Amino acid sequence: MQSLVIHNVRPMGGEATSVTVSDGRIQSYGWHVQEGAELLDGGGAILIPGLVEAHTHMDKTLLGMGWYRNEVGPRLIDKIDNERMQRRVLGIDPARQSARQAVLAASLGTTHIRTHVDVDTEVGVAGIVGVLETRERYRDLVDIELVAFPQSGMLIRPGTVELMERALQLGAQVVGGLDPAGIDRDPKGHLDVVFGLAERYAVPVDIHLHEPAELGAFSMELIIERTKALGLQGKVTISHAFCLGMTDQDYVAALIDELAQAQIHILTTAPASRPAPAVKRLVEAGIVVAAGSDGVRDTWGPYNNPDMLERAVLVGLRNNLRRDDEVALALDTCTYGGARMMGLDDYGLKPGCRADLVLLDGETLAEAVVSRRPRKIVIKGGKVIARDGTASIPAP
Amino acid sequence: MQSLVIHNVRPMGGEATSVTVSDGRIQSYGWHVQEGAELLDGGGAILIPGLVEAHTHMDKTLLGMGWYRNEVGPRLIDKIDNERMQRRVLGIDPARQSARQAVLAASLGTTHIRTHVDVDTEVGVAGIVGVLETRERYRDLVDIELVAFPQSGMLIRPGTVELMERALQLGAQVVGGLDPAGIDRDPKGHLDVVFGLAERYAVPVDIHLHEPAELGAFSMELIIERTKALGLQGKVTISHAFCLGMTDQDYVAALIDELAQAQIHILTTAPASRPAPAVKRLVEAGIVVAAGSDGVRDTWGPYNNPDMLERAVLVGLRNNLRRDDEVALALDTCTYGGARMMGLDDYGLKPGCRADLVLLDGETLAEAVVSRRPRKIVIKGGKVIARDGTASIPAP
The missing domain is CATH 3.20.20.140 (Metal-dependent hydrolases)
Structure with missing residues (x-):
């Protein structure tokens, strides 16, 4: 499975970094050149777990x-x-x-x-x-x-x-x-x-x-x-x-x-x-x-x-x-x-956790919560499944 | 002041009708041909007072x-x-x-x-x-x-x-x-x-x-x-x-x-x-x-x-x-x-009331309330002052 690097995200509203995802899991944070990886611009969004x-x-x-x-x-x-x-x-x-x-x-x-x-x-x-x-x-x-x-x-x-x-x-x-x-x-x-x-x-x-x-x-x-x-x-x-x-x-x-x-x-x-x-x-x-x-x-x-x-x-x-x-x-x-x-052991933002992630548009974490704007990107198991509030698969 | 006719609105979610506004007030309901009036398509929206x-x-x-x-x-x-x-x-x-x-x-x-x-x-x-x-x-x-x-x-x-x-x-x-x-x-x-x-x-x-x-x-x-x-x-x-x-x-x-x-x-x-x-x-x-x-x-x-x-x-x-x-x-x-x-005597949807009106996107009144979608049209004193959630005058 191809790796995914999301540039310029702020985990829980903190310092900007990049996150690398592979095999459906968070691999690491920080800037890594990874050949053949898919690149995604986080645009400074706040990164939270799903x-x-x-x-x-x-x-x-x-x-x-x-x-x-x-x-x-x-x-x-x-x-x-x-x-x-x-x-x-x-x-x-x-x-x-x-x-x-x-x-x-x-x-x-x-x-x-x-x-x-x-x-x-x-x-x-x-x-x-x-x-x-x-x-x-x-x-x-x-x-x-x-x-x-x-x-x-x-x-x-x-x-x-x-x-x-x-x-x-x-x-x-x-x-x-x-x-x-x-x-x-x-x-x-x-x-x-x-x-x-x-x-x-x-x-x-x-x-x-x-x-x-x-x-x-x-x-x-x-x-x-x-x-x-x-x-x-x-x-x-x-x-x-x-x-x-x-x-x-x-x-x-x-x-x-x-x-x-x-x-x-x-x-x-x-x-x-x-x-x-x-x-x-x-x-x-x-x-x-x-x-x-x-x-x-x-x-x-x-x-x-x-x-x-x-x-x-x-x-x-x-x-x-x-x-x-x-x-x-x-x-x-x-x-x-x-x-x-629910006993989800591999949940969260730490390396090794499943890459179930949400990119929120917001100045701070609190601002993102109270504003409730459409989610910029949703990632499930390492794959982008929704952008700007719309899922990749339509509802019946 | 030019009259305004808004076609196809449903007052409080009721039957569709048209509303005629002149001199900043609600004049009448029902279909009226009024020469020189400005026409607005309500698109079946729900009409409520401001x-x-x-x-x-x-x-x-x-x-x-x-x-x-x-x-x-x-x-x-x-x-x-x-x-x-x-x-x-x-x-x-x-x-x-x-x-x-x-x-x-x-x-x-x-x-x-x-x-x-x-x-x-x-x-x-x-x-x-x-x-x-x-x-x-x-x-x-x-x-x-x-x-x-x-x-x-x-x-x-x-x-x-x-x-x-x-x-x-x-x-x-x-x-x-x-x-x-x-x-x-x-x-x-x-x-x-x-x-x-x-x-x-x-x-x-x-x-x-x-x-x-x-x-x-x-x-x-x-x-x-x-x-x-x-x-x-x-x-x-x-x-x-x-x-x-x-x-x-x-x-x-x-x-x-x-x-x-x-x-x-x-x-x-x-x-x-x-x-x-x-x-x-x-x-x-x-x-x-x-x-x-x-x-x-x-x-x-x-x-x-x-x-x-x-x-x-x-x-x-x-x-x-x-x-x-x-x-x-x-x-x-x-x-x-x-x-x-606030003692607003001429407030409401009756003829004679000030034309302070909102057109809501919704199937029923309750659905429009709980959905809270962007307001389709806002009318103040008979004039359209906002459309699709955006006011005609920018904020400072």
Whole structure:
């Protein structure tokens, strides 16, 4: 494979240098004459590692399907039920829709995605099959990791557990879960099944936990207990974790200590309208914090788009991260935080890391983040896959 | 003045029609052959009235000045003191900086701005003079209303009250105030001065109230008492009003009743990291709710930009407004809400209203808001002043 030399880039906004890429990996920095290498002018752009979308739902985005008029009720269950219904009414094709999001995300500099894919007794594993198809077809654009996700509940809908197993057999890499008390009404039962699957299939765990305050904290304790009992430290993520934004600060402090000890990761979308984990505090406690867009333009809501620089801005706004070093922390949840959550060992800007890179137009790193201009160049596995906001492969 | 006919626009996303504008006002809808009229193809765009930026600080934006590296401390007073210092260090010219924001805002479809301009014993009224210059120079692009704003306190800095008077004599149209307890340490004294100036100069009032919970509620009560005593119903705005997001819901309900009776308007920036007024609840109580960007790229923080469609998205995210009718409500705070707050009688899309119009690219109104694409056409006083995101007059 031909080497690639990108001249005049500023890693993380620092001093200008050149970076040499070969065999899909970062080889070295500094000026090297390399015969036959492809040359690329970085134009003084800021070099960052690929953006990491650590929580989304690619199987059910409505991108490109015409505007969905949202008239859904206010409860969580309203949105879950409505979505199952709309899947039939609108004809949401998981392969096509996940492909649309994959291409859009890649054009925005996202090189890795963890996506929670619905598994239920209506759709079965069709969502998993569709997203697996996208994962293979677009593997040169973006790495996709699938979570088998029991969106409609597991114990309350007999047959779901078997479908979850089937999803893992087919190739889903992570076992998901959802509000063990709130949806399945049986926190012990739900979590025993989730962790049982994790043990049997040797896969990590990622559980949606919207449960509020002390209820969410109880479910969180059950997750921590199981993580330790099964030796799954470093393999478990709690998504949303609204309860960490609860009023009882002593309880929050105790939970943070326990999460850190159990090496459980926290995923936030930085929701403006809900209590939410305090990113800086968690990071200071040594907890890996990742960020995600959640559902993009779906039946749940219209606002989200898969731009992880916009997500960094939302993380910054939600957590009042104003200083330049704090903006860098917000970005970190959308890069290194997600990579650590997903266990990507060869992620980053060091020589030897995979050449998954983004060139940002910006005066400083913070300026590039808040401006969110079209990505100048996106490189995946050492190859240019997007320029000026447009991916090299069109979306279906 | 030549008439203008814009073909094929969809008012608020409704049925396509044509709109005829003459003498700077909307004349009629429907197809009219008007000899000698200028014709404009709306291309099926969505027609909305001009966006209203109801709270910003144009005198101290750092737009176009190179990136300001923010290393400021966490307290409100840290930010206030740092800003006065940076004004000297960086050389922030209020005329030039407000002009930059005026042109950028106009290019984004903002046709009316209320801006709080610093008045203190260091800058004196130089900020007021500078922004008044911009108001005159860019009057064909955007209407600017100035609030004389005692950012550094009034009673704690002798000489400030006299400068506030001078600002009103020079042409500031609104008297401002700031955290009567938190900054001036004398809620009665501060508010008596603010309302005294309002009475003497017959101007509306707009008070920054960041004070939290019960403290802010007490200051709010003092504002309500003075509004009623002086017959200033409909003339008073409380900006930020974080205390309306406090835990004690009974107290909040009582405050909302009193605010509605006193016809006091609420301005929100929809802050994600602070308690905040619940927009839908206030609107349902009959209170005018407007939205603003607050400071744009200044020494306070890096995130804000003057795009009022982005502000509508942030209002929607902060208030969990997901349905299409709710997205329209979020937009309303950035259009009609601001116009009512500022007392713009001839604002809107009805015949007779001033032709301050924006053509949005979008499938539906909600889609246009969340997509935030460059504004196709902006019309101010019947004339096209921006196309495809670029204003007809360059920024300095």
